[in-house]
Amino acid sequence: MNADLGSPRELTGLQRRRALYQPDLPPCLEGTRVRVELGDSTTTIDPKCADIVAQAFPHTFGQKLVHFLEPNTMVSDTQVIEEHPPIRVGVLFSGRQSPGGHNVIWGTYDAMKAQNPHNVLLGFVGGTEGLFAKKTLEITYDVLSSYKNQGGFDLLGRTVDQIRTTEQVNAAMSTCCDLNLDGLIIIGGVTSNSDAAQLAETFAKHNCKTKVIGVPVTLSGDLKNQFVETTVGFDTVCKVNSQLISNVCLDAVSAGKYYYFVRLMGGKASHVAFECALQSHPNMVILGEEVALSKLTLMEITNKICEGVEARAAQGKYHGVLLIPEGLIESIPEMYALIQEINNLHSNNIPEDEIPSQLSPWAAALFKFLPPFIRRELVLHQESDNSAQLSQIDTEQLLAHLVEAEINKRTKEGNYKGRKFSSVCHFFGSQARGSLPSNFDCNYAYVLGHICVQLVATGLNGYMATVTNLKDSTNKWRCAAVPLTAMMSVRRHLRGPGAVPIGRPVIHPSPIDLKAESYAVLREKASSFLLDDFYRTPGGIQFEGPGADTKPITLTIEGHDYLGDIEILQDYLEKVRTILKPGCSREILKAAISSMASVNDVLKVMSAPLNAELPLYHFN
Numbered sequence: 299m300n301a302d303l304g305s306p307r308e309l310t311g312l313q314r315r316r317a318l319y320q321p322d323l324p325p326c327l328e329g330t331r332v333r334v335e336l337g338d339s340t341t342t343i344d345p346k347c348a349d350i351v352a353q354a355f356p357h358t359f360g361q362k363l364v365h366f367l368e369p370n371t372m373v374s375d376t377q378v379i380e381e382h383p384p385i386r387v388g389v390l391f392s393g394r395q396s397p398g399g400h401n402v403i404w405g406t407y408d409a410m411k412a413q414n415p416h417n418v419l420l421g422f423v424g425g426t427e428g429l430f431a432k433k434t435l436e437i438t439y440d441v442l443s444s445y446k447n448q449g450g451f452d453l454l455g456r457t458v459d460q461i462r463t464t465e466q467v468n469a470a471m472s473t474c475c476d477l478n479l480d481g482l483i484i485i486g487g488v489t490s491n492s493d494a495a496q497l498a499e500t501f502a503k504h505n506c507k508t509k510v511i512g513v514p515v516t517l518s519g520d521l522k523n524q525f526v527e528t529t530v531g532f533d534t535v536c537k538v539n540s541q542l543i544s545n546v547c548l549d550a551v552s553a554g555k556y557y558y559f560v561r562l563m564g565g566k567a568s569h570v571a572f573e574c575a576l577q578s579h580p581n582m583v584i585l586g587e588e589v590a591l592s593k594l595t596l597m598e599i600t601n602k603i604c605e606g607v608e609a610r611a612a613q614g615k616y617h618g619v620l621l622i623p624e625g626l627i628e629s630i631p632e633m634y635a636l637i638q639e640i641n642n643l644h645s646n647n648i649p650e651d652e653i654p655s656q657l658s659p660w661a662a663a664l665f666k667f668l669p670p671f672i673r674r675e676l677v678l679h680q681e682s683d684n685s686a687q688l689s690q691i692d693t694e695q696l697l698a699h700l701v702e703a704e705i706n707k708r709t710k711e712g713n714y715k716g717r718k719f720s721s722v723c724h725f726f727g728s729q730a731r732g733s734l735p736s737n738f739d740c741n742y743a744y745v746l747g748h749i750c751v752q753l754v755a756t757g758l759n760g761y762m763a764t765v766t767n768l769k770d771s772t773n774k775w776r777c778a779a780v781p782l783t784a785m786m787s788v789r790r791h792l793r794g795p796g797a798v799p800i801g802r803p804v805i806h807p808s809p810i811d812l813k814a815e816s817y818a819v820l821r822e823k824a825s826s827f828l829l830d831d832f833y834r835t836p837g838g839i840q841f842e843g844p845g846a847d848t849k850p851i852t853l854t855i856e857g858h859d860y861l862g863d864i865e866i867l868q869d870y871l872e873k874v875r876t877i878l879k880p881g882c883s884r885e886i887l888k889a890a891i892s893s894m895a896s897v898n899d900v901l902k903v904m905s906a907p908l909n910a911e912l913p914l915y916h917f918n
């Protein structure tokens with residue numbers, strides 16, 4: 299563990315200014331008389347798995363949904379927390395670094411101190427290992443001061459995102475009992491929240507008083523379902539990556555000689571690559587979900603890219619930008635089968651260097667076909683969820699290598715008459731993960747921290763803190779909590795009616811919905827993206843001024859009551875265009891903004907449409 303964790307740090311001017319930013323709270327969380335309503339009982343996200351989940355979680359399955367009420371709502375069946383006896387809560391970063399994580403802790407701290415100044419918040423230093431080893435740091439005003447609205451997870455750090463074995467669960471339980479904790483807040487993605495559910499169940503079974511609450515924090519944006527609209531960190535990571543991608547696009551078109559192959563972090567699902575494509579308009583993006591659906595082979599993907607290269611060469615263009623998600627490699631059917639074999643060998647404790655010789659003849663042939671660097675990366679030890687280490691597999695280099703070989707072949711055969719193909723490869727991962735969080739992530743995380751405290755105070759166990767209506771301004775956000783078991787399912791062997799569920803219930807990463815409106819928007823633009831160099835420059839994250847409160851494009855598009863009606867959008871856009879002239883004065887801008895339904899409507903209009911770019915407006 300790093301000895302510097304949690305120490306006060308010297309902040310730059312920008313960091314100091316960010317530390318002063320005060321996230322907004324929705325009305326339902328303001329004041330000390332927060333009202334909580336219990337709603338319908340839950341089953342699971344996949345009704346076919348309900349029995350299995352119920353059996354695995356007899357103490358925590360089927361609990362009710364929880365809503366936080368607006369201060370003036372008249373409802374009879376509500377719980378108003380009048381008195382707040384002092385509570386003790388522990389918090390840890392279980393998942394991977396994601397911008398905004400610190401604000402969950404800040405929100406928790408503020409809510410606890412508002413309830414009762416004697417409340418105690420303990421942070422576990424070093425994530426799960428700190429939890430097992432009872433290594434804590436008391437969170438105080440001073441400790442927090444240099445971490446508010448800041449990137450990283452370095453207030454507490456993290457180790458392995460895993461609380462799963464009996465030994466680990468028992469260690470966590472004895473820590474919570476010894477420290478007399480009323481609540482344990484686990485910050486992380488699908489894996490961490492699945493483990494949180496297991497811990498909640500075990501604590502309930504053993505009458506341990508600690509209530510376990512999960513918080514959806516992961517840059518991957520894949521903890522997404524009917525209850526969770528997005529995760530903390532996704533917005534920031536997409537904004538930072540989109541800026542980097544757009545820089546690379548401008549570089550590519552300036553020199554006119556390279557193809558940039560950019561792989562983006564984001565786990566198994568392609569949400570980050572998808573959102574970044576909508577924000578920066580690269581020439582091509584290949585989503586893992588599309589490849590899995592069409593069962594495209596490695597060679598078919600290579601040919602698809604080569605066709606794009608040829609089409610651009612026919613227009614005299616020898617540059618381009620291609621985005622791929624890190625999970626693409628696992629979506630390619632033959633690679634998936636190979637990776638599964640490797641995973642099985644790992645599970646049987648076969649050492650990395652012996653894996654190649656133990657593969658089936660079919661898998662061995664594919665393995666041999668791959669370039670040596672990919673072979674080395676494929677056999678690396680597994681992630682905590684026993685899957686391949688996607689961040690370590692240079693799929694962008696593999697594709698660049700295969701495309702080059704194919705273009706050379708076509709050139710020799712006389713089928714490609716353009717210039718030589720050249721590529722530059724990048725992996726954009728931790729560059730974005732460590733960023734200062736956007737206002738959206740700062741607010742979202744801070745609000746989630748507040749919700750966690752109310753859940754612990756209400757005595758709820760095995761819940762995830764959630765916020766919906768995120769596409770709107772903070773004062774319209776709806777705060778809630780959902781039993782973790784309601785998000786669980788069991789993977790099936792085969793698709794179709796004969797499918798047999800296998801494995802233990804967990805919260806699975808959600809793939810991109812290829813029937814969603816946002817995906818239709820992307821596909822509609824695909825040929826223009828490919829040929830027209832329709833690059834978009836969203837710029838760096840804006841912390842103040844117009845643009846500071848923009849939301850992820852996918853989140854806004856899927857907010858149907860807003861963007862579903864394209865005519866309303868165009869109407870707004872027209873209004874903005876006529877009222878705001880480039881370089882207009884601050885007064886006109888203010889008047890224009892207040893004449894709109896809300897500031898957010900204006901900002902959404904300015905940020906969301908793909909085909910209707912607005913000029914930049916400057917304050918005079």
Ligand SMILES: O=P(O)(O)OC[C@H]1O[C@](O)(CO)[C@@H](O)[C@@H]1O
Pocket residue numbers: 394487516517518563564565624687688689
């Ligand atoms: O930082 P680590 O431990 O290498 O983890 C990397 C993984 O974590 C994530 O950032 C989030 O799950 C993935 O996108 C990535 O593959």
